[in-house]
Every structure is written in C-alpha cells, then in structure tokens.
Amino acid sequence: MNILCLTDQFDGADHSAIEGVFGKYLAERAEVQLGFFDRSADRAAIRGKRIVLPYACKHRKMLRTLESGLDLKRLDLVVVRNFLPVLGQMLKGRDRYGYRLGFWHSFPHDFRRVHEARLEKKAVSRKTLEYAWKRFREERRIGRADFLITMSVAFRETFHPRLQKPCFILPMGVDFKGLPSSAPRPIPPTAGPKKFIYSGAVDGLRQSADLARAFHETPGDFILDFYTASRNPTVRQIAELPDPRIRLLPAVPRAELFRLMGGYDVGLGLLPNNELYRVSSPTKTFEYYALGLPALINPLPEYREVFDDQMAFYCDFTGEAIRRRIAELLAMPREMLAQRGARGRAAVLAKRNYQKLAEGLFDFLRARLPASRTPTQAEERS
Numbered sequence: 467m468n469i470l471c472l473t474d475q476f477d478g479a480d481h482s483a484i485e486g487v488f489g490k491y492l493a494e495r496a497e498v499q500l501g502f503f504d505r506s507a508d509r510a511a512i513r514g515k516r517i518v519l520p521y522a523c524k525h526r527k528m529l530r531t532l533e534s535g536l537d538l539k540r541l542d543l544v545v546v547r548n549f550l551p552v553l554g555q556m557l558k559g560r561d562r563y564g565y566r567l568g569f570w571h572s573f574p575h576d577f578r579r580v581h582e583a584r585l586e587k588k589a590v591s592r593k594t595l596e597y598a599w600k601r602f603r604e605e606r607r608i609g610r611a612d613f614l615i616t617m618s619v620a621f622r623e624t625f626h627p628r629l630q631k632p633c634f635i636l637p638m639g640v641d642f643k644g645l646p647s648s649a650p651r652p653i654p655p656t657a658g659p660k661k662f663i664y665s666g667a668v669d670g671l672r673q674s675a676d677l678a679r680a681f682h683e684t685p686g687d688f689i690l691d692f693y694t695a696s697r698n699p700t701v702r703q704i705a706e707l708p709d710p711r712i713r714l715l716p717a718v719p720r721a722e723l724f725r726l727m728g729g730y731d732v733g734l735g736l737l738p739n740n741e742l743y744r745v746s747s748p749t750k751t752f753e754y755y756a757l758g759l760p761a762l763i764n765p766l767p768e769y770r771e772v773f774d775d776q777m778a779f780y781c782d783f784t785g786e787a788i789r790r791r792i793a794e795l796l797a798m799p800r801e802m803l804a805q806r807g808a809r810g811r812a813a814v815l816a817k818r819n820y821q822k823l824a825e826g827l828f829d830f831l832r833a834r835l836p837a838s839r840t841p842t843q844a845e846e847r848s
Contacts, residue, residue: 467496467542467832470517470532471570472556474548477504477518480720482749483572483820484547486641489515491824496831499536510535528555541565542835545615548572550607557610566834569608570615570636574625574742576600581742582671605629613834615827620767621745634830637768638749639818640756646721650758650811651728653804659687659711660796662762664734665723666750668696668704673738673783675703680788682709686796691715691730693723727757731803732795735763736783752818755810760803762791772817777810 471488475481484500492498499515507520512535523531532538541563546553547570560567576597583593608614608626614633616622622633642649662681668674674692681690688711692704695717705714718726727733733754737743747768754761755777762779763769769778779795781787795803 467828467835468540469496469498469543469545469831470501470536470541470565471498471545472501472519472528472547472549472552475502476521477502477507477516482641482720482753483636483638486639486644486820487636487824487827488545490641491821492828495824495828501532512536523552524549525551526555528552529559538563538565543568543831545570548575550604553611554607557607564836566612566836568613568615568831568834569611571608571621571625572615572617574621574745576604577625578671578742581740585670613830617747618745618768624741624745632830632834634827636823636827637747637818638752639820639823640749640752640814641820642756642815643821644721645756646724646728649724649756650808653800659689660732660800661730662688662690662732662734663693663727663730663754663759664690665693665717665753668692668694668701669698670700671738671742672700675700676783676785677734677736677788678704678707678712680785681712681792682707683785684789684792684796686793688792688796689713690734693717693726724753724757727754727759730759731800732779733759733761735761735769736781736788737764737766738783739764739766752814755807755814758804758807758811760806760810762788762795772813773810774813777806777813779806 473484475484479502488498489500493515499517501517501519503521503524504518505521507518509520510531511518517535519531538559542565544556544565545568546556553569556567580593580597583590609629611631614626614629614631615636616626616633617635617637619635678690690712692714694701694714701714704712733751735748735751735754737746737748744766751761751763751769760779762781764783765780779791781791
C-alpha cells in the first residue's frame with residue numbers, strides 16, 4: 467500500500483500523531499511519504515520519506531509540483547490534513563492518477579475564528595456569515611473525498627453530522643516506544659512543594675490566565691510551571707501575577723520535556739468546556755499519563771472515554787472548583803498521586819497507544835483501496 471500524507475505542518479515540525487502514526491507505525495506496514503511546507507522553498511525537495519513543498523502549493527500547482535519528484539500513478543491513497551485548498555487540488559488529480567483521497571480534519575480552525583469573535587464580542591455577525599459560507603463550501607469539498615479521518619466521535623457529530631463517508635477516529639495519543647527509559651517516572655521525594663506542570667499553548671481561548679489565577683488565589687506550598695512558546699496578552703497576564711510560585715518557562719523539545727516531567731507531581735489538562743474544545747483530543751494530557759503523571763482535568767468527552775475517577779482528578783473549569791481541587795492535591799500523599807498516575811498510564815497504553823491506533827488505521831485504509839488495486843498487489847509494492 468503506497469500512501470502520501472500531505473500535512474498542514476512546516477518543515478522541521480515534530481507533530482506527535484503525524485510522526486507517530488504515519489511516519490513510524492503505519493510506515494512499518496505500508497509505503498508512506500509525508501509532505502511538509504516551506505515558505506522559502508521554490509521547488510519540491512525529497513528527503514527520504516519526507517517531501518518539502520513550497521508553501522505557495524497550498525493554493526496552486528500542487529499536482530505539478532508533486533509530479534516533479536513523485537510518480538503519482540503509484541499512489542494508492544492520498545491523505546490531506548486540514549488544508550481544504552490542497553484537498554481541492556488533489557481532487558482534480560484523482561481520476562487522472564487513480565488514487566483514493568481522504569481528508570484528515572483534526573481541528574475546526576475556521577470555527578475558532580467565530581468562537582474567538584463571540585468571546586471578544588467583535589465582528590460577530592461578519593465572522594459568523596463568513597464561517598457559514600466557508601462551512602457550506604467545506605462540506606461540498608469534503609463530501610467529494612473518499613473517506614474522512616477525525617480526532618473524536620464528538621468532532622464528527624458536531625462538524626460533519628450529515629457527511630455519509632467512511633470515517634476513522636484518530637485521536638491524539640502517545641508513542642510509548644519513544645518515551646524515556648525511566649518511564650513510568652519514579653515517585654518524587656516526599657519532602658518539598660508539590661509541583662504542577664502545564665505544557666503547550668497559552669492563550670485566551672484556553673482561559674490559561676484563569677487557571678493561573680486560581681492557583682494564585684490558593685494558599686499552600688507548590689510550584690506551577692508553564693512550558694510554552696506562546697507570546698501574547700494571556701502570557702503577559704500570567705507573568706504579571708505577583709506570585710513566585712507560578713513560573714513561565716520556554717518550550718523545550720518533546721524528548722527533553724518528557725525527561726523534565728519526571729520531576730513533577732501533577733499535570734494540568736483543563737480546557738474550557740465549549741464547542742471548540744469538547745471535540746478535541748488533548749495530547750499533552752495523554753503524555754502526562756504515559757509517564758505515570760496524574761492530571762487535573764475537567765469532564766470533556768475525550769477524557770471521560772479514557773479516564774475514570776480513580777485515574778484522574780476531575781473538576782469543573784471554575785475558579786472555585788479548581789481552588790478546591792488544588793487544596794485536596796496539596797494534602798494528598800505523593801504515593802496516592804502516583805497510584806492514580808499508574809492507573810491512567812495503563813488506560814492510555816490500552817486506548818491511546820499510537821502503535822495500536824496505527825494498526826486500526828492500516829486496516830481502515832486497506833479497505834479504502836481503489837477497486838482496480840487489490841490488497842495483495844498494493845502490499846507487494848510496500
């Protein structure tokens with residue numbers, strides 16, 4: 467089976483699902499090439515199984531650019547991630563080259579603009595109308611694809627309820643073979659302040675400042691570290707809190723972050739319970755648990771599907787609820803925290819292991835092969 471996955475990432479990106487599912491485990495069973503973009507490139511460059519494309523190809527000349535380095539007639543399947551203009555171009559080449567085409571919709575980026583406008587109460591009518599028009603065009607274009615990949619059942623039910631296409635649910639997860647040799651982490655020393663970690667984007671949509679403020683308003687001996695590459699007003703709001711217990715630290719590569727997580731007691735995976743995040747699959751929380759680190763989370767659908775009350779510390783995303791939970795965590799022995807982390811690690815291993823997710827995706831994709839190419843013929847090329 468010969469697969470081309472055209473991502474929405476730039477050259478040099480290290481996206482866990484793209485690399486873990488397509489780049490690693492799916493590539494053990496099929497011939498997989500990954501396409502990335504580069505704003506400074508003027509032609510395609512093939513680097514092993516990675517293809518670097520000029521960013522201008524997002525809107526035009528994608529097929530011509532790919533033809534310069536690939537034999538598109540050998541492709542069995544093409545998967546386009548998030549970029550609708552790329553999907554439109556690849557639809558034009560489907561009949562010519564004979565591949566089957568899928569759309570991997572991982573986040574509602576267009577709806578995010580509407581949601582942000584509603585929160586800020588700015589240009590709500592204009593952005594709502596723009597989104598309605600985009601949504602109409604989006605559904606028509608995705609409806610012409612052969613199959614769909616989304617990150618959660620809630621995502622499909624919310625944003626593609628009428629789409630009658632084969633669909634594979636590919637949530638975020640963890641490559642357990644890529645974890646440090648020390649995973650699961652040893653229990654931190656019993657003495658010293660409890661240490662909380664938040665890693666990833668910090669912004670107003672995630673209400674990150676509200677989370678930090680709840681910690682600031684909670685008495686006790688703790689440290690809260692934010693590891694983030696974000697630079698925005700929300701980050702400044704957190705930096706201005708007069709609280710030495712709360713620290714902003716630069717983002718670090720995933721392998722280094724995994725090593726650092728071993729020194730923390732609890733991860734933070736709280737997200738607002740709204741239309742934008744109810745459909746999401748938060749990778750950082752699964753990474754916390756893969757290392758045996760329990761998390762403070764709220765009852766979003768993806769969390770409830772994986773973690774029960776003996777694995778996670780659930781609370782509503784309100785200042786009062788968060789403060790109450792923090793106080794409980796500060797009073798809890800580290801051995802009890804570790805027990806929750808161990809139970810959650812087993813759940814992530816069973817339900818969000820990229821190796822297992824890739825096996826399911828392989829079977830799904832094999833069933834989508836063009837009728838003229840039997841599985842045996844396709845597999846012989848891999």
